[in-house]
Amino acid sequence: MSKRFALIGAAGYIADRHMRAIKETGNDLICATDRFDVMGRIDSYFPEAEFFLEHENFEKYMDDLRMAGNPVDYVSICTPNYMHASHIRFALRNGADVICEKPLVIYPRELDVLKEIEKETGKRVNTVLQLRYHQTILDLKKKVDAGGDKMYDVDLTYMTTRGKWYFKSWKGEMEKSGGVATNIGIHFFDMLTWIFGAVKENVIHVYEADKAAGYLQLEKARVRWFLSLDARDLPAYATERGMRTFRSITVNGDEVEFSGGFTDLHTVTYQNILNGNGFGLDDARESIVLTDYARNTKPVGLKGDYHPLLKG
Structure with missing residues (x-):
């Protein structure tokens, strides 16, 4: 049976993937909101949405729907990081389940x-x-789990x-984005702790507005x-090719190649949520605690086992 959705933060770039996921899972976007008023993208998916x-x-519109006995089933949230907690509260109190972009929240206490x-x-x-x-x-x-x-x-x-x-945007403000480790690193930290286990030790070597680096002792890794927004940190060959993004994960010296295969992952995410198999508050906690510690801990500098790029 088709589900009814509302979307907060409809003009953000990531909202397009949510609209597509709602459409591809056979559901309907009833209403959406954003402060930005150029919303032509919605016409490709749900031109009739309020x-x-x-x-x-x-x-008020959400209240009217609820009081008329025709509420939305889900609220999707694609707003700036610092707004997530309040928008999640709003959705829950309006009787809807929530699908929220990462980071789910900035501060662990909000969980x-x-x-x-x-x-x-x-x-x-x-x-x-x-x-x-x-x-x-x-x-x-699967390989790590099999390795005992x-x-x-x-x-x-x-x-x-x-x-x-x-x-100059909210992304550059620590209180609004959570800092560089939260804003660009949260999905990597979630991935690593999901695969290799909980954090046993968390050392911060560098934490600045445009870069951060550290060491994690996990249960199995x-x-x-090293995370950076600074073009000067790019490898020479990346700069020569005009690349603005560089991503690398090595495990025991072997590169893990996952630059492709992202196209449909939001739709897969929605399918699992709608089937009752989504990831919730407890799933998000490890990476949120990790990044909260990172931005609130005084960096130790180049001591111990630090990332090779810091040598430069």
């Missing part, structure tokens, strides 16, 4: 509050952890360069990680 610029009007509201309302919060559905990542997890207590050495390097606009 659209609101002011959240107050969107909230506890949302867990209580889940109990009060009987509704569920689902988060988008699409790397857990990537076939290469699934194969790696074997330990692995992992290097994570991710650079996604940004222009000056970035630091020793992880050196």
Whole structure:
């Protein structure tokens, strides 16, 4: 049976994947909202959906639907990171289940509050952890699970360069984005802890506005990680090819290639949520605690086992 959806943050780039997932799973987008008023993209998926610029009007429409006995079933949330917690509360209290982009929230304490509201309302919060559905990542997890207590050495390097606009937007504000480790690293940290187990030790070597690096001791892995928004950190061959993004994960020296295969992962995510197999608050906790610690801990500098790129 078709489900009824609402979407908050409809103008964000990631919202397009959510609209497509709603469409491809055979469901309907009833209403959407965003402060940005250029919303032509919605015409490709749900041209009949109601659209609101002011959240107050969107909230009234949601109330009217609920009072008329025709509420939405799900609210999808694609807003800036710092808005997630309040928008999740709004959705739950309006009697809807939630599908929220990562990071689900910025602060671990928000997870506890949302867990209580889940109990009060009987509704569920689902988060988008699409790397857990990537076939290469699934194969790696299967291999690690079969390896028993074997330990692995992992290097994570991710650079996604940004222009000056970035630091004038909410993304450049620690309180709104959670900082660089949260904003660009949360899905990698979720992936690593999902595969290799919980955090046993968390060392921060560098934490700046445009880059961060550290060391993680997980149950089954020793992880050196480096994240950057700075184009000067790109490898020479990437710069020569005009690449603005560089991604590398090695496990015991072998490259894990997963640059492709992302096209349909939001749709797969929606299919699993609709079947009752989504990832919830507890699934998101490990990576949220990890990144919260990273931004609130004084970096130790170049001590111990740090990422090779820091030598430069």
